[in-house]
Amino acid sequence: MIDVTETGREVLRTEAAALTALAEAMPAGFEGVVTLIAESQGRCIVTGIGKSGHIARKIAATLASTGTPALFVHPAEASHGDMGMIGAQDVVLMISNSGEAPELRDVIAHTRRFSVPLIGLSSRPESTLMRAADHHLTIPALPEACGLGVVPTTSTTLTLGLGDALAVALLRRRGFRAEDFGVLHPGGKLGAQMARVESLMHKNLPAVAPDTPMSEVLLAMTSAGFGIAVVVEDERLAGIITDGDLRRNMEGLVEKRAMDVATTSPLTVPPGMLAARALALLNQHKRNVTVVCDGDRPYGILHLHDLLRAGVA
Structure with missing residues (x-):
């Protein structure tokens, strides 16, 4: 046989x-x-x-x-x-x-x-x-x-x-380059992986000023639905406030101002970055959300769920 x-x-x-x-x-x-x-x-x-x-x-x-x-x-x-x-x-x-x-x-x-x-x-x-x-x-x-x-x-x-x-x-x-490959493969999984951050991000930025009372910051975070507030000073990124920052500053939280709680050196990504690279960074730093910055100017919000929904995985 x-x-x-x-x-x-x-x-x-x-x-x-x-x-x-x-x-x-x-x-x-x-x-x-x-x-x-x-x-x-x-x-x-x-x-x-x-x-x-x-x-x-x-x-x-x-x-x-x-x-x-x-x-x-x-x-x-x-x-x-x-x-x-x-x-x-x-x-x-x-x-x-x-x-x-x-x-x-x-x-x-x-x-x-x-x-x-x-x-x-x-x-x-x-x-x-x-x-x-x-x-x-x-x-x-x-x-x-x-x-x-x-x-x-x-x-x-x-x-x-x-x-x-x-x-x-x-x-x-x-x-x-990989970017050129993405232009020729706009559909399916390859297209998703070759997409750029700017095509998947949210532009409705939950921005607050450095001296914003935390009571107002909490409202901004809740209304935006991203679990993040972006601290902006003179149109430049000064820091971000995440759920983790809130937990670390629970004592006397409502008496504090935005910059008292913010992380001043947050993870950011540029709008032209490939979505697959952005996903890798989020996974590497164990983040669910990041700020999209053009230079030091905040440009949008990118959430892990946006990448997953687009098929970037």
Whole structure:
């Protein structure tokens, strides 16, 4: 009887070994391809057929989401009108393990006719694709993990890995930042983590003057509903008063003034900080709420619940 778990391990070991081999012997043209795509005035058009086509779609999506304009073009559809998606300023990355897929020939001919740079990604350097290409990314021709030698497994893993390597090399060359990533991922959990503090904060600041009687401070804290009062002097942050400050100053509390109770060096965050970073600071300092400051001027209130409701976790 077949041990399916061990079969799974064998597949993963085979593919992991192949990726290690690729890492140790990166295609000689890798650096030139990164430079070509980075300096292109157009997009990176990624194309392929069959399993290579599925991998091509993923590579195009990864490039596009990390700052490299990219588009997948189906080679068969290109032969029936979609060739117009490939512009003179673009770069074409064509994927074919064999390098002989007949569906690719019209796109190859188009790039040759209009001098569009063509990058070939294949395991066969003498194939039709690689002989036609201007730049070459040759992956090692290693055994497929299926054991039959016919099911694309190792080859597609290597192609996908090399595509990820291209995307990361390009984003680092461009100086792509987490903030840029957030702009391209406005929805879902990624969008929430990439949101900035100013988009989640409350602007109705529960502000009090330094000499405000604590009886009035308590009313301000209660009406605002944040469990905090912000002490402001000459439009600058002088301190904050939290529930913890109240508990530490219970004796004679109502006879005191705001600055008698306030914490004068509170935790603050700038409005441009990533929401995920603000959450980390709140957790680190064991706080539920903080003041958002533009310089030393209080700008808003950020509560832990605002971050959790937005999906920043």
